[in-house]
Amino acid sequence: MKNFALIGAAGYIAPRHMSAIKDTGNSLLAALDPNDSVGIIDSHFPDAHFFTEFERFDRHIDKLRRNREAHIDYVSICSPNYLHDSHMRFALRSGADAICEKPLVLNPWNLDGLTQLEEELGNKINTILQLRVHPSIIELRDKIRSRDRNTKYEVDLTYITSRGRWYLQSWKGDQRKSGGIATNIGVHFFDMLHFLFGGLQENQVHLNEATRAGGYLEYERARCRWFMSLDINDVPEQVRAEDQRTFRSITIDGEQIEFSGGFTDLHTMSYKEILAGRGFGVEENRVAIETVAAIRGAVPNPVGEYIHPAVQGHAR
Structure with missing residues (x-):
């Protein structure tokens, strides 16, 4: 013990x-x-x-x-x-x-x-990089690595986790303390993309506000448009109609990837790995930390070939 x-x-x-x-x-x-x-x-x-x-x-x-x-x-x-x-x-x-x-x-x-x-x-x-121990993500990574293809995957990542007015009044709403939305709620998704698709090659920021952000990331094996939001109004209408405040979607080449279940035990799984000497250390974090730091420091530019559809409605 x-x-x-x-x-x-x-x-x-x-x-x-x-x-x-x-x-x-x-x-x-x-x-x-x-x-x-x-x-x-x-x-x-x-x-x-x-x-x-x-x-x-x-x-x-x-x-x-x-x-x-x-x-x-x-x-x-x-x-x-x-x-x-x-x-x-x-x-x-x-x-x-x-x-x-x-x-x-x-x-x-x-x-x-x-x-x-x-x-x-x-x-x-x-x-705690909990998505790296999610069985569905591990299975997807193994499938990606086993395929021999010359073209990159086309990926759309959408993550909306609505928060109340309290959020911006807490330390999470202070970019100096939280790092902003892409860091606070996005860093483990960006780590997941690196885990799945390899090294990061390009990082564009199209939108970066207190409650939503979006951009484009290109990896060795994928091109990814991404959008994240804390605003309930960004949750698709049909999802809100079911009284759901969170919407999570990843599509790869137009195919929806289902990994909405299995989240409750990921911390325990992470602890088991750490106690067995297989924890994720400092270097495993580097690409994701570099990604969110670059997003934080970038001047958003809402132009380009790869812009997430949700960004187009908000970018100015």
Whole structure:
């Protein structure tokens, strides 16, 4: 059994990490969050120590580090995106491996510093790239790699996950903290495209607003038009009529790829891989982090041969 600490216990994604820790037969000893609305801990680890101040949490983890029987093996990080870098460094300096939510960092140059720290301290950084362990995505990747074709796949990616007014008032609405929509909700889809279709060759941005973005990515084996939105009005009318607020679609050469199921257990699957020594580390994140950083810094230009149909209705 491994001992865990968790940073960001009140966040949206934290319960999935708590479930993954429990489902893999391990123990959560300590958790941190400046917000004390963390009653969810009772459903998983009611005996875990909880802190709202980092300084007291730091002291507790340091005491555990000196206890061979109760030291922390892993620190799970569910904090706001812009704090991931610091919290991974804390984990490594505490003698633990890190398990960090996406995006690993906001800027690609931060990856080199983390790699250097891993080498210095001998601990490892793992990340949650959950789509890489999705059975349907693995099957699709294997099928793509087995085919011998001279032309690239034509891909359309549409992801709409509507959010209420609160979103832009939270840290997620601050690009300096979240990285913007393409980073916060898109980074694991861009990693999936890299996972499926190989190296990135071109990155065009046609639209980049607070609540929606779109562009074109070309990979070794595919040309991809993409569109992402937080606006309920972008959900197709027939889907909204069924009281659905999320719409996810990937087509490859006009064929719809179905992978809407199987999402609930992906964190547990990711933890199993990490505990078995097969986690995704710093370098596996590089292409996706470089992709979203370039999107963030680009000046949108709504012209070109490959523009997503949904972008055409919004681009100015």
